[in-house]
Amino acid sequence: MPETTPTTMHVKLKIKRFDPAEAGGKTWWQEYEVDVHPDSTVLDSLIEVREQNDGTLALRCACRASICGSCGMKVNGSAKLVCKTRVVDVAPNGEQLTIEPMGNQHVVKDLVISLDSFFSQINRVEPFLQPSFVPEQGEYTASNDSMENLLTSMNCIMCGCCVSDCTVLEVDANFIGPAALAKAWRFTEDPRDSKRDERLKNLNDEDGGMWDCTRCMKCVEVCPKGVAPMDRIMELREAAIEAGNTNTSGYRHTESFYNSVKKNGRLDETRLAIDSAGWTNIPRLLDLAPIGIAAMRKGKLPPLMPHKSEDHKKVKDLYKSVEDEA
Amino acid sequence: MKYAFYPGCVARGGAPELYDSALAVMERLGIEHVELTKAACTGAGVLQEKNLKMGDILNVRTFAMAEQMGLPIMVLCSTCQGVMSQANHRVKRDPEYLAEINKHLAAEGLEYKGTTSIKHLLWALIEDIGLDKLKETFTRELTGMNMAPFYGCYMVRPTEALEFKANPTRETSIEDLIESVGGTVTDFAGKTACCGFPILFINQANSMKMVANHTGTAKDLGADAMVTPCPLCHLNLDGYQPKARKQVRGDKADLPVIHVPQLIGLAMGMSEKVLGLQKHIVSTKEIVRMAEAAPAKV
Numbered sequence: 001m002p003e004t005t006p007t008t009m010h011v012k013l014k015i016k017r018f019d020p021a022e023a024g025g026k027t028w029w030q031e032y033e034v035d036v037h038p039d040s041t042v043l044d045s046l047i048e049v050r051e052q053n054d055g056t057l058a059l060r061c062a063c064r065a066s067i068c069g070s071c072g073m074k075v076n077g078s079a080k081l082v083c084k085t086r087v088v089d090v091a092p093n094g095e096q097l098t099i100e101p102m103g104n105q106h107v108v109k110d111l112v113i114s115l116d117s118f119f120s121q122i123n124r125v126e127p128f129l130q131p132s133f134v135p136e137q138g139e140y141t142a143s144n145d146s147m148e149n150l151l152t153s154m155n156c157i158m159c160g161c162c163v164s165d166c167t168v169l170e171v172d173a174n175f176i177g178p179a180a181l182a183k184a185w186r187f188t189e190d191p192r193d194s195k196r197d198e199r200l201k202n203l204n205d206e207d208g209g210m211w212d213c214t215r216c217m218k219c220v221e222v223c224p225k226g227v228a229p230m231d232r233i234m235e236l237r238e239a240a241i242e243a244g245n246t247n248t249s250g251y252r253h254t255e256s257f258y259n260s261v262k263k264n265g266r267l268d269e270t271r272l273a274i275d276s277a278g279w280t281n282i283p284r285l286l287d288l289a290p291i292g293i294a295a296m297r298k299g300k301l302p303p304l305m306p307h308k309s310e311d312h313k314k315v316k317d318l319y320k321s322v323e324d325e326a
Numbered sequence: 327m328k329y330a331f332y333p334g335c336v337a338r339g340g341a342p343e344l345y346d347s348a349l350a351v352m353e354r355l356g357i358e359h360v361e362l363t364k365a366a367c368t369g370a371g372v373l374q375e376k377n378l379k380m381g382d383i384l385n386v387r388t389f390a391m392a393e394q395m396g397l398p399i400m401v402l403c404s405t406c407q408g409v410m411s412q413a414n415h416r417v418k419r420d421p422e423y424l425a426e427i428n429k430h431l432a433a434e435g436l437e438y439k440g441t442t443s444i445k446h447l448l449w450a451l452i453e454d455i456g457l458d459k460l461k462e463t464f465t466r467e468l469t470g471m472n473m474a475p476f477y478g479c480y481m482v483r484p485t486e487a488l489e490f491k492a493n494p495t496r497e498t499s500i501e502d503l504i505e506s507v508g509g510t511v512t513d514f515a516g517k518t519a520c521c522g523f524p525i526l527f528i529n530q531a532n533s534m535k536m537v538a539n540h541t542g543t544a545k546d547l548g549a550d551a552m553v554t555p556c557p558l559c560h561l562n563l564d565g566y567q568p569k570a571r572k573q574v575r576g577d578k579a580d581l582p583v584i585h586v587p588q589l590i591g592l593a594m595g596m597s598e599k600v601l602g603l604q605k606h607i608v609s610t611k612e613i614v615r616m617a618e619a620a621p622a623k624v
Contacts, residue, residue, distance in 0.1 A: 077515060167520040171535035212529050214536075215371050216520035217483035237375045249528045257372040261384070265366040267335035276527030287530075291565060298605045300342055307338060311364040314434055315384070321430050322380050 009038040011045045011087055012096040015057065018107050030054075031096075042082040042090065042097065043071055046111075058110035066224055069159030073111050074100040079161035081224045102164035104173075118160050121177045125184035125199070132194035146191045153186040153232055155225040162219035162229050174208040178219035178229030181210060185232040188239060197243055203236060204245040210236045211250030249276050262319045265309030270301075327454050329400035329445075330392035331359035335367050336557040337402045340565075343602025344557050347587040348402050348447060350600050354463055355455065359400065362391055368409040370558075371480070372524075379427075385413035386427045390438040399444045402587075404556030408480020408488065410444045415487035446481065448499050448555045448586050457506045465595035466620040467508040471551070471613065474512040474544035475500035476563065476583070478556025482518045500553055503586065507593040508620075512549035516540040521559035526566070537566050538574035541581040551613045552583045560585060565607050582610040592617040 012033050019026045034048040043061055050057045061071040066084040073082050075090055076098050091097050105113040131140060162178040169175050184203055188196045203209045210233055219229040241251055256275030260268040270292075277284035295301040309315070337345040352359060365388040367373070369381035388410070392399045401407050417424040418440045428437050445453070451460055477500060482488070490496050501511045522536030541563055544552055554560055560583050567579035584603070591601040592613075603610040 167536070168525075168532060170519075171539065172529075172532045175532075212525065212532065214479075214520040214522065214524045214532075216479040216524075218479075218519075221483045221485065234375050234378075238378075241376060253527050254372055254375045257370070258376045258380075261367045261369065261373055267339070267367045267370070269335070269339045273527060291569070294568075294607055295340070295565065298607060300340060300605045309364060309366055312366075314364075315366045317433065318383060318387070318430055319380065321433070322377070322383060 006038055008035040009040065009087065010035055010094060011040070011048075011091070012094065013045060013049065014096050014098050015046075015049075015111070016098075016100040017057070017110050018101070020109055036087070038088070040087055042073075042075055042080075042085045042087055042099070045087060045097075046082065046099065058108075058112050060112050067157065069157035072102050072113075072159040072161045072164060074098075074102060074164065079103070079164035079222045081159055081161065084224055102160055104163055104166060104169040105160060113160070115158075115160065117173075118158070118163055118177075118179065121163070121180040122158070122183055124176055125180050125187070125203070126195075127180075127183050127187070129187065129190060129193055130195045131192045140192055142191050146189075150186050150189055153182045153189075153227055156182060156227045157225055159224065161222045161224060162227070165218040165222045167216045167218055168212055168214055172208065172212070175212050176203070176206075176208050176210075178213070178233065181213070181236060182227050182229040182232040185236050188236065200236070200240045200243050201245060204240040204248060204251075210240065211248050249278070252276050252278060262316055263312070264307070265312030265315040266307060327450070328358040328360070328397055329450065330395055330397040331361045332365055332388065332399050332401050332406060333361065334401060334403040334406045334557070336561065340561055341557040341585070343605045344402055344560070344585045344587070347585060347591050347596075347601045350596060351587040351590050351594065352447075354594055354596075355451075355460070357450075357455075360395060360397065362388060362399070365391060368406050368413075370405050371409050374409070381409070382413045382416060382423075383427050383430050385410050386417055386424070386438045387431055387434070387436060389414060389442040389444075390431060390436040392442045393438060394436070398450075399442060400450055401444060401446050402555075402557065402585075404446065404478030404481035404554075405558050407444060407446045407449075407555075408478075408483075411487045411489070412484070414440075414442070414444060446555055448503065449493070449496060451590075452495050452499055452502060453493065457502060460590070461506055464507065464593040464623050466593055466617060467623045468593055468617060468620050469508045470620070471507075471509040471616050472512045472549050473504045473509045473589070474514055474547070474549040474552045474581075475504065475517045476521065476540065476544075476552050476554040476556075476559055477518050478554060478559045479518070479520055481555055500555065500586075503589065504553060507589060508623075509589075512544055512547050514540075514543050514547055514549075516543055521556070521562045522566075523558045523562040526562060533562065534566065534570040534573050537562055537570035541567050541579070541583070542571065542575050542577070545581045549581060550616065551610075552581055553586060553589050554583060555586045557585065559583075567608050579608045582606060582608050582613055584610065584613070593623075 014031050017028050017030050032049045062068040064083045066081050071082045101107045101111045101113050108114050187193050188199050213233045253276040256272050333345050366384045374381040504511050522533035526533045564583040571577050571579045588601045598614045
């Protein structure tokens with residue numbers, strides 16, 4: 001008997017449901033099984049559930065081609081555009097898929113979240129061009145190179161996947177978030193914008209700004225469009241430092257790290273802690289003391305005078321050759 | 327197997343028990359190593375915020391040293407692993423950039439050709455030694471011990487630079503190790519999240535919430551200990567656990583956070599002292615007692 005290609009695929013789904021109409025809102029897990037075409041996406045399977053099994057399941061989608069950004073959801077714990085996610089890639093052996101609404105955002109019903117908090121984050125960065133003048137005639141042109149540089153961030157379709165899985169937003173709703181920071185970068189890098197310094201200063205100074213990112217890379221991993229928000233945040237920090245913003249713990253931390261390696265070839269952990277707190281910030285320094293004492297009692301306080309790597313002078317020479325080049 | 331050994335700043339500083347336990351375990355396994363004492367810090371992603379190229383130059387210098395020795399690099403730290411993997415990934419796909427970096431290294435007589443691989447001890451044990459071979463060195467079966475994995479961001483993201491596709495076991499490496507010693511995995515969603523260490527000195531309130539959430543959740547789910555391949559995660563999850571748990575959850579620090587080689591050492595029957603378990607901030611007494619009471623491996 002020649003092998004035949006199967007015409008259907010069996011998909012098992014475990015979906016987190018939420019009904020706001022019940023008193024206080026009711027949350028429960030519900031399992032479904034559907035048969036779909038073997039090439040189907042997770043979205044195809046969910047639509048099949050809604051159309052064939054359970055018309056009360058709420059989900060949002062539109063383009064089905066990863067352009068509109070409507071169908072962000074958590075699949076097995078990670079945010080994804082379900083229209084871009086093929087079932088065979090996430091459940092190659094017919095495993096049950098766990099589907100939840102995106103995180104860090106208000107759930108309206110079942111898999112539908114409200115975009116209100118997402119857009120209030122975006123609005124904090126004044127997401128529009130603020131040129132210093134309006135051309136008397138014609139378009140406001142910019143070079144191809146400068147626009148190509150912006151493509152990474154301009155690919156953002158505002159799906160909210162990065163916000164969903166951000167580990168800082170999980171503990172601090174005031175954080176401006178990866179999507180808004182990537183959007184801000186797009187304007188600080190646009191040669192037509194006249195507010196670069198102000199934008200950098202605001203994002204540097206404000207609570208929940210650029211220095212609150214932990215560099216966990218979740219946003220880089222889950223972004224379906226290659227925006228790599230965290231990489232943009234790192235570029236914002238570099239630009240903010242270059243523009244002279246030196247009033248944050250984040251800046252002192254980076255600077256101390258950079259200089260520690262320059263001087264010792266290695267990290268001086270004790271110095272890093274003190275530098276980051278700020279040498280004149282007595283409350284913050286006192287706050288470090290009990291931890292230092294506890295570590296000392298266990299015989300593991302980092303040395304007060306750092307070990308240097310052998311050949312640390314060669315590291316210093318390297319720093320010099322790089323700095324001279326710049 | 328022989329490695330160019332890069333222990334990293336923290337194993338030589340704030341977490342000396344990691345260095346000691348790693349050496350003890352490597353010796354028992356007959357893993358040869360030459361320590362890269364001339365290598366610089368990776369920059370930990372922090373130095374890179376100020377000057378990415380400087381960071382890449384420092385790391386490529388280390389890769390070139392190992393390449394000259396003809397050895398793969400072994401690290402003990404998720405952050406070292408991730409930062410090195412990312413730098414290697416960048417220069418290997420961009421020959422012009424690598425040539426530019428090599429120019430800076432010429433003064434030291436170094437040139438990187440792009441052949442060095444970087445492996446955390448955890449990966450090396452699974453991929454190069456093999457868990458079956460590792461198990462042969464165990465003298466105890468740590469049954470009844472529930473352990474929660476905690477990876478450290480840099481060990482799991484970005485998956486492309488970490489070559490997860492070519493090495494699928496990397497995704498479940500801690501779980502596989504826990505099972506190999508006879509323990510039970512306490513699975514929890516926070517295992518691949520941030521420990522809060524990178525923002526400890528920048529936004530301590532957020533950092534403490536992360537510490538309290540991860541250690542508290544794992545404990546609530548029944549974990550006796552947490553196992554991590556990252557000494558930075560360890561510093562925060564262990565060192566700041568008393569403060570975080572009190573401040574955020576109003577309870578006490580009760581979850582020991584142990585390093586990967588300490589877990590292996592316990593299964594090999596090594597003592598608390600050899601593994602430096604007495605140097606932890608959160609008491610490890612209970613898990614040492616459990617390991618000592620564990621049945622001998624037959």
